[in-house]
Amino acid sequence: MTSGETPFSDAEYLTTYQVANLIGVTVRSVQLMVNRGELRGWRTPGGHRRIHKDSLDRWMAFRRGTGGIDRSAPTPVASLQTPVRTSKTVLLIEDSVYFQNLVTSLLSDSFDGLNLQMASDGVVGLAMAGQLQPDVLIVDILLPGIDGATLITSLRSHAFFARTQLIVLTSLTAQQLEQYRFALKGVAVVHKPQMVAELPPLLGHMLGLTTAAASPSAS
Amino acid sequence: MSDALEATQKEIALAKFFHGNRALYDAFRAGCLTQFPLDARMVEQGLRAGDAGLVRRVAHNIKSALTMLGQDALATVALQLELAAQHNLLAEAATAWPVLAEGLDSLS
Numbered sequence: 001m002t003s004g005e006t007p008f009s010d011a012e013y014l015t016t017y018q019v020a021n022l023i024g025v026t027v028r029s030v031q032l033m034v035n036r037g038e039l040r041g042w043r044t045p046g047g048h049r050r051i052h053k054d055s056l057d058r059w060m061a062f063r064r065g066t067g068g069i070d071r072s073a074p075t076p077v078a079s080l081q082t083p084v085r086t087s088k089t090v091l092l093i094e095d096s097v098y099f100q101n102l103v104t105s106l107l108s109d110s111f112d113g114l115n116l117q118m119a120s121d122g123v124v125g126l127a128m129a130g131q132l133q134p135d136v137l138i139v140d141i142l143l144p145g146i147d148g149a150t151l152i153t154s155l156r157s158h159a160f161f162a163r164t165q166l167i168v169l170t171s172l173t174a175q176q177l178e179q180y181r182f183a184l185k186g187v188a189v190v191h192k193p194q195m196v197a198e199l200p201p202l203l204g205h206m207l208g209l210t211t212a213a214a215s216p217s218a219s
Numbered sequence: 220m221s222d223a224l225e226a227t228q229k230e231i232a233l234a235k236f237f238h239g240n241r242a243l244y245d246a247f248r249a250g251c252l253t254q255f256p257l258d259a260r261m262v263e264q265g266l267r268a269g270d271a272g273l274v275r276r277v278a279h280n281i282k283s284a285l286t287m288l289g290q291d292a293l294a295t296v297a298l299q300l301e302l303a304a305q306h307n308l309l310a311e312a313a314t315a316w317p318v319l320a321e322g323l324d325s326l327s
Contacts, residue, residue: 038242096280097257101250102287105243142276171283192283196237 013050016041023060033059083112084209091117091134093125093151094169095143099192103138103169103199110200111209122146126154133160136206138167138199141180149183165206169195232289251284255323262300262320266313274312275304281319293322 014022016031019039031049034041040055090107094100100118107116117132119125123145129137137155141148148168155161168184170177171192177184188206190198229244237244258277265273282297296319303312 095276096283097254098247098251098280098284098287102243102247105246109243142279144273144276171279171286193236193286196240196243 012053014053014056016049016051019051019056022056083108083110084204085112086114086207086209088135088207089115089117089132090136090138090203091119091125091129091132092169093119093122093129093137093139093143093148095120095140099140099169099195102195106196106200107203110204111207120144122148122151126151129155129164130158130160134164136165136167136203138169138203141168141170141172141177147180149180152183152187167199167202167206169199228289228291232287235289236287247284248288251288252327254284255281255326259320259323262316265304266309266316269309271304271307271309271312274309275301278304278312278319281323288326290322290326293319293326296322 040052122143139148261277278301285294300315
């Protein structure tokens with residue numbers, strides 16, 4: 001591309017001012033939406049932002065509740081293609097803010113209406129599991145308070161837990177996981193680096209919302 | 220680190236861990252950059268208090284985040300910190316920490 005060319009034709013992009021008028025927000029808000037990745041944009045050689053019209057269409061569709069996945073990005077083979085409506089409850093017990101945020105983003109992109117609750121340590125997580133009786137429990141292993149494996153063992157002694165499905169979300173190595181093996185037999189384990197590809201389809205499968213996906217298991 | 224190398228690492232991580240979902244990667248990275256200084260304080264607090272469990276957990280979380288950002292060299296340092304704390308070798312952990320702290324600072 002030469003310096004005078006633009007990535008898109010005039011019909012494919014809008015100025016921040018045009019987008020702001022279209023959706024009824026300030027120009028600054030549009031700039032922030034681009035920075036957050038909600039809209040796709042680029043800059044002219046003079047430094048002015050241009051917004052790809054397709055990304056605005058997707059954003060508007062999302063706001064209308066008709067789907068918001070960025071279809072320009074490659075999607076995992078087993079992933080959900082559009083957000084699936086559900087009223088199921090999922091409890092995430094995870095102390096890492098990095099992964100609390102990532103799970104929240106990932107699941108809100110994949111499931112519409114999912115009731116995602118969160119606990120940051122094992123003790124609170126155990127109490128919330130009893131109170132919420134979630135459809136699926138996603139639990140990390142290294143947790144403050146009670147570790148994930150002890151928490152799982154404790155929950156298994158409660159009758160309500162029979163109807164709760166379980167996913168262990170961890171980045172421990174196989175060697176590090178060995179000491180927790182007693183609690184992981186038959187449990188689906190998702191390794192954090194693979195969670196973008198594996199978690200949504202596995203959760204969808206457990207919630208009865210998708211066809212079977214590959215389910216990594218520690219058994 | 221050169222800009223070109225950093226850009227390459229980002230593209231690899233984007234493809235490998237985020238399946239090309241740039242918005243998700245960017246949101247994750249922004250969250251990490253906000254959280255790293257907070258976790259750094261936790262590690263320092265753990266080292267001061269001799270709390271190996273806290274140091275191990277936080278180092279583990281930092282390592283996992285760095286791995287997904289494509290920061291392999293720094294993730295290795297975080298792993299050293301995690302393993303030192305796991306084996307209650309806090310003097311060793313205290314040696315690894317400044318290297319990681321400096322690396323985290325350089326990301327922001």
